[in-house]
Amino acid sequence: MITTITLNVSVDKAYHINETVESGKVIRVATCNMTAGGKGLNVSRVIKMCGEDVLATGFVGGHTGALVEDLLQKDEIKSKFVHTKGETRNCINILDQDNVSTEFLEPGAPVSEEEKNLFIKEFDEILDKTNVVTISGSSPQGLDKDIYRVLIDMVKKKGKKVILDTSGELLKEGIKACPTMIKPNSEEMESLLGVGINNREEIINSAIKLHKSGIEIVVVSLGGEGALLVSEDGIYQGKPPKIEAVNTVGCGDSMVAAFAVGFERGYSPVESLKYAVSVSAANALTSSTGSFIKEDAYKIFEDIKIIKI
Ligand SMILES: Nc1ncnc2c1ncn2[C@@H]1O[C@H](COP(=O)(O)OP(=O)(O)OP(=O)(O)O)[C@@H](O)[C@H]1O
Numbered sequence: 001m002i003t004t005i006t007l008n009v010s011v012d013k014a015y016h017i018n019e020t021v022e023s024g025k026v027i028r029v030a031t032c033n034m035t036a037g038g039k040g041l042n043v044s045r046v047i048k049m050c051g052e053d054v055l056a057t058g059f060v061g062g063h064t065g066a067l068v069e070d071l072l073q074k075d076e077i078k079s080k081f082v083h084t085k086g087e088t089r090n091c092i093n094i095l096d097q098d099n100v101s102t103e104f105l106e107p108g109a110p111v112s113e114e115e116k117n118l119f120i121k122e123f124d125e126i127l128d129k130t131n132v133v134t135i136s137g138s139s140p141q142g143l144d145k146d147i148y149r150v151l152i153d154m155v156k157k158k159g160k161k162v163i164l165d166t167s168g169e170l171l172k173e174g175i176k177a178c179p180t181m182i183k184p185n186s187e188e189m190e191s192l193l194g195v196g197i198n199n200r201e202e203i204i205n206s207a208i209k210l211h212k213s214g215i216e217i218v219v220v221s222l223g224g225e226g227a228l229l230v231s232e233d234g235i236y237q238g239k240p241p242k243i244e245a246v247n248t249v250g251c252g253d254s255m256v257a258a259f260a261v262g263f264e265r266g267y268s269p270v271e272s273l274k275y276a277v278s279v280s281a282a283n284a285l286t287s288s289t290g291s292f293i294k295e296d297a298y299k300i301f302e303d304i305k306i307i308k309i
């Protein structure tokens with residue numbers, strides 16, 4: 001089983017509008033898609049769509065939290081959340097007439113010390129039934145910046161695999177525990193290493209540096225250019241064919257989901273790269289966040305170029 005951790009759950013609303021976003025204007029929404037969000041719940045949905053068993057964990061609270069549990073149940077995704085006194089947040093993604101995305105991300109309601117300790121206790125028990133863990137996104141107020149380091153240490157002590165996909169201080173602290181895999185984009189890697197990254201060579205060198213620091217697999221996501229993978233098997237780029245992207249929100253999460261599925265199925269890093277590029281590119285073809293159509297992924301898979309560097 002794959003377990004996903006989403007400490008900062010949200011109800012995501014994708015607003016489709018037939019104009020451009022301008023401040024000071026009243027904008028009527030044409031259609032609205034509502035999904036269980038926070039990066040880790042997008043990961044959970046995509047893992048389920050790939051056909052693997054998944055358990056979603058983290059914190060939920062109040063009416064919005066209950067709605068998230070409901071949305072997951074409708075998608076037949078198992079969950080075991082710690083219930084908080086604070087209300088779960090909302091995140092809004094406005095997609096304009098040209099599919100340009102503008103996101104508003106609310107902060108998460110505070111998590112108390114008691115709620116955190118309960119999560120750690122329950123997670124320790126869940127780990128015994130889990131092969132792969134994904135940790136994604138921001139953290140709510142009330143948790144220390146080393147929370148992911150603590151969780152990764154727990155996973156690694158039990159000999160399981162763990163993917164960390166976050167940014168800023170959480171990523172800086174988290175990599176001290178050497179997760180099995182990280183998936184920064186180029187900006188996240190710049191902030192992590194404190195260097196400017198301006199070209200392909202600098203992306204490759206930065207990824208190699210992170211791999212050498214003890215992270216088994218470093219995947220750098222490159223948007224429409226696919227992703228770069230550094231592991232002990234070598235350095236590879238997975239390049240998707242050119243597609244007409246509709247909504248790229250959740251592409252990074254889809255990539256993490258597909259790598260978790262690859263770990264669960266025992267794929268090699270390069271096999272996982274090809275699979276993950278096809279699933280994440282297929283996500284860009286659907287308007288719903290963290291979702292893909294299998295036929296799209298199959299078609300894209302056939303046209304992916306794997307380039308050895
Ligand atoms: N326009 C696109 N065309 C084809 N594939 C895409 C496109 N955008 C994203 N992808 C696929 O999705 C993956 C992740 O996208 P991206 O690089 O935007 O991730 P990210 O910046 O980490 O995203 P996020 O903010 O969702 O975490 C890419 O590596 C690629 O495989």
Ligand SMILES: O=P(O)(O)OC[C@@]1(O)O[C@H](CO)[C@@H](O)[C@@H]1O
Pocket residue numbers: 008010012037038039040042091092103105136137138249250251252253289
């Ligand atoms: O606050 P987090 O969890 O870091 O990010 C939340 C979020 O922006 O990430 C997802 C896209 O990756 C969206 O579905 C969601 O709204």
